[in-house]
Amino acid sequence: VQLQESGPGLVPPSQTLSLTCTVSGGSIKNNGYYWSWIRQPPGKVLEWIAAISDSGSPDYDPTLKSRTSISRDTSTNQFSLKLSSVTPEDTAVYYCARMSCAWDFNVWGQDTLVTVSS
Numbered sequence: 001v002q003l004q005e006s007g008p009g010l011v012p013p014s015q016t017l018s019l020t021c022t023v024s025g026g027s028i029k030n031n032g033y034y035w036s037w038i039r040q041p042p043g044k045v046l047e048w049i050a051a052i053s054d055s056g057s058p059d060y061d062p063t064l065k066s067r068t069s070i071s072r073d074t075s076t077n078q079f080s081l082k083l084s085s086v087t088p089e090d091t092a093v094y095y096c097a098r099m100s101c102a103w104d105f106n107v108w109g110q111d112t113l114v115t116v117s118s
Helices: none
Strands: 002-008 018-022 034-040 047-053 058-059 068-073 080-084 090-100 104-108 112-116
Touching: 002 090, 002 104, 018 034, 018 090, 047 068, 047 080, 058 068, 068 104, 080 090
Parallel strands: none
Antiparallel strands: 002 018, 018 080, 034 047, 034 090, 047 058, 068 080, 090 104, 090 112
């Protein structure tokens, strides 16, 4: 299984950050995995943002939930992240990842730097 992220590397403040992860080599549905978004701000630790289950149920980090939406398109085997009302504090390297039970992130996409700046 391989994960490939896509999306803009620069987002103006107050706008919506949108990223898509394309999964190849395996389906995103009906296989027991959760498909996640994670980020790492400069100089900080990894932060889990959200996940969507293989049946399409979303889950969010409580601190970001009000601004976050995760969705999937099973016809294209993709899942996506939207983070609204971004500020410079949302600048980070963003990753998509496959997660099994017990927070085991066993497949990662490539890192994608997203900078929030005007």
